[in-house]
Amino acid sequence: MLRGAxxxxxxxxxxxxxxxxxxxxxxxxxxxxxxxxxxxxxIDIDTETRLRRCQAVPGKHILFQLELVNYRGPMLDLAxxxxxxxxxxxxxxCANRDVEILTKLGISMLFRYMTxxxxxxxRVGDVYINGPICTAALR
Numbered sequence: 183m184l185r186g187a188x189x190x191x192x193x194x195x196x197x198x199x200x201x202x203x204x205x206x207x208x209x210x211x212x213x214x215x216x217x218x219x220x221x222x223x224x225i226d227i228d229t230e231t232r233l234r235r236c237q238a239v240p241g242k243h244i245l246f247q248l249e250l251v252n253y254r255g256p257m258l259d260l261a262x263x264x265x266x267x268x269x270x271x272x273x274x275x276c277a278n279r280d281v282e283i284l285t286k287l288g289i290s291m292l293f294r295y296m297t298x299x300x301x302x303x304x305r306v307g308d309v310y311i312n313g314p315i316c317t318a319a320l321r
Contacts, residue, residue: 184215184236186280187291188246189227212238212289224249234296244284244291249298250306263295263307269319271309276316285313 185191216236225233227248235247275281275293284291290312296303 184212184219184244184280184284185222185225187244187275187278187284188219188233188236188248188293189225190274190278208242208287208289209238209240212242212244216244226251231295242287242289244289246291246293248293248295250295260305260307267307268309272311272315272319275309275311276319281311281316285311285316288313 216238219236223233223235227233230250230252232249232251233246234249235245237245237247239245271293275291276285281291290310293309293311295306295308297306298304
């Protein structure tokens with residue numbers, strides 16, 4: 183399910199059945215699911231985006247680190263990313279059935295977009311996802 187949420191491919195809630203049964207240890211389940219997903223990374227999501235890392239954060243939060251590859255547009259800064267890309271990305275991410283299930287379970291996600299230059303990385307922007315954000319994004 184985390185893979186589906188991160189890549190936009192609907193998995194039909196596969197891979198984290200313990201969450202669907204109302205587990206009392208969701209952070210441990212999410213940490214294990216991220217470790218399993220990380221074993222399969224990197225995954226190309228599209229021609230410009232690659233999933234690099236999944237990290238469970240205590241409190242039912244997931245951080246997905248994505249790398250912009252082959253990006254040909256103008257160099258983005260945090261402010262322009264927020265204005266131009268955050269809302270459309272929220273709509274697209276929230277439309278995924280796996281994301282809908284995760285947010286209904288109280289799980290929030292942060293999609294962090296990065297670029298690489300030489301040996302360094304630069305944060306381009308963040309897209310926050312949770313139940314209220316998805317409700318607003320899909321109106």
